[in-house]
Amino acid sequence: MALIVQKFGGTSVGTVERIQAVAEKIQTFRKQGHDIVVVVSAMSGETNRLVSMASEMQKHPKAEELDVLLSTGEQVTIALLSMALENLGCPARSYTGWQIAIRTDSYHNKARIQEIDTGSVRADLDAGRVVVVAGFQGVSESGRITTLGRGGSDTTAVALAAALDAQECQIYTDVDGVYTTDPRVVEGARRLDKITFEEMLEMASLGSKVLQIRSVEFAGKYNVTLRVLHSFQDGPGTLITLEEQSEMEQPVVSGIAFNRDEAKLTIKGVPDIPGVASRILGPVGRANIEVDMIVQNVAADQTTDFTFTVHRNDYQRALEVVAQTCKDLGAREYDGDNKIAKVSIVGVGMRSHAGVATQMFEALAAEGINIQIISTSEIKVSVVIQEKYLELAVRALHSTFELNQGTSVEQE
Template sequence: MALIVQKYGGTSVGSPDRIKNVARRIAKFHQRGDQVVVAVSAMSGETNRLIGLARDISSNPTPRELDVVVSTGEQVTIGLLCMALHELGVPAKSYTGGQVRILTDSAHTKARILDINDAPVRKDLDAGSVVVVAGFQGVDEHGNITTLGRGGSDTTGVALAAALNADECQIYTDVDGVYTTDPRVVPKARKLDKVTFEEMLELASQGSKILQIRAVEFAGKYKVKLRVLSSFEEEGEGTLITVEEDSQMEQPVITGIAFSRDEAKITVVGAPDVPGIAYKILGPIAEANIDVDMIVQNVGHAGATDFSFTVALGDLAKAKKALEDNMSQFNAKAIEIDDTMAKISVVGVGMRSHPGVASKVFETLANERINIQMISTSEIKIAVVIEEKYLELAARVLHKAFGLDQA
């Protein structure tokens, strides 16, 4: 008997028929004697519909009330899935994040999980029930409903697996594993049998939509065995995300290519070139709970410098307001915005033992006359910001240049 945590995304539970299909899959695990905990997302499109309702009422809804609204999508799914399981003769019980007591901080719309009370879940499992938990949500210490950000159901699933010391956490989605890049953009992309947590974290942070970043962080930190599978295919091993590199095989130079279209570049023009200027510019951004990605500070001339950084497109308006409200703190001449940016990254632990990866990236893009505007590197990643209109071309040529195309 194994304890398995499964997570099903919005497309997997996007209709009554798909919910019934998920129930049949869960029933097979239950019938063979496994203990099963399930975390589910809202039905596909439901969260966007709820956000749209909120926007129809208020152009800038308060984060607390927005969380109250959008968290209802998962509540519908858990009830329907339990009904479907009951129809199959499988005992099942649903829980909202608050009922399980998934304790989070109070950062509404981007909350982080602090603790999980696993006692009620274990009690139901020991009684032979499948436990179905609403993903994407929790409560803070004051009892306020919180949500974990887009893709937060992944984090719920992994956190439950960690709290319960599960044998495996299975992430079911609309693809059958992790690919070398998005096959909708590069048809010759290949499915990976294994990928390290380190690589998956970079791929997720650089734009791969397969798993939420925090879910991968959680899995790596607590050594949760993680597998990505398709909810629409009965067979297949999916992609196993592992802690260790496979020392028995020669590592490829590049494991995958990730990209993000939703990037915006903000440039603070003519800021004083003095110690502390970066803090004065980025301090208000941090206080607004906005993540900054790439940062470039140009060489100063005549006592002034330009300071550029990127944020997610969805945070652009909030970031712009935070800067404008604090212009007096850094005395810049202007704030320039470019919302036509995209980021593309090559990722692979093989970079550690293969020099020349950066030059190959730059040469490949230069041959296509694609201009690089910003560059960021880590030990296993090279990321560049380019114009969004060149993104798909860049993905295809880099994929081919590093030998990732299917034979």
């Protein structure tokens, strides 16, 4: 029938009972005639437990040894799942990342996949076995175990699907698909039948936790069809695929994304001279602080106000850097605010529709919500607002763009 790569996250394999349930799901696909490669994460909570143990042993564990430790979490899961499959009469074989091998660079804790040797996997599939692979890990050129960092198991699954030319990569999680927005915020949020790589990438980068950005980027680059499904509920899930030309005139906005983890910093009265932006953001970058949105306004007195946002966890460090920069530049003053949030509308249909941003701004104004920063791209409009208005803003925009009305975003 088809070759399918399936990935099950930590909550999906969090107990022996859940691993057995996953095995039964895999067996169902096998009975339909599909070849199956399964990628699994460590059991939920296991990676955190291992990190905690490492911290007790050494204040700053060596990255190389930390990878050796963390990789054991997935090794437990692949063995247990292979046993569960064998108990169901389904031949299975487990592989760690280095056994395949999934070759990576040598950046421990955040390695990137360079190539995958699929010979042994294909041989097992030809022999009628289910192949169970440890996600999140690989092996460097020097033969050392590496881990892929946050979202690493998703990335492993997508990379294997690309290398094996699989028909589909199915990501099983604790939600039944990608929604127009967080159902916990908007009761009428809808599951999307289909979404493009571009839209999913924007939503992931803007705060949607369904898929990690890196795996979506990988899937888009290699045109790997993704599907997000619920681990223990039947349903079609959400298909993530390339945009077709016929879909261009379809829904203007596909979803509302938001992020509470934002903080804003402003330097006021900065001399308006060439290179001032780099003199402000250079020290921030050297402090290993990532900048998100940037706004610069030039005043009549030839000074400029420079505002940018960072992750809230970096706020205090960024404030210290800005204080010194303000002094070095002879700026008038600086301030910060860590009680802000970012709300974004996302949709490929925005390319062919005018006035979408205006609709967004009018909807927020009608609720008395002031916009502090605006950022746009071809398929996204993001605004920074006060955090206390976040849920009100999301509900208002969801209603304005009628995301709880009619059929889902799948085009027919």
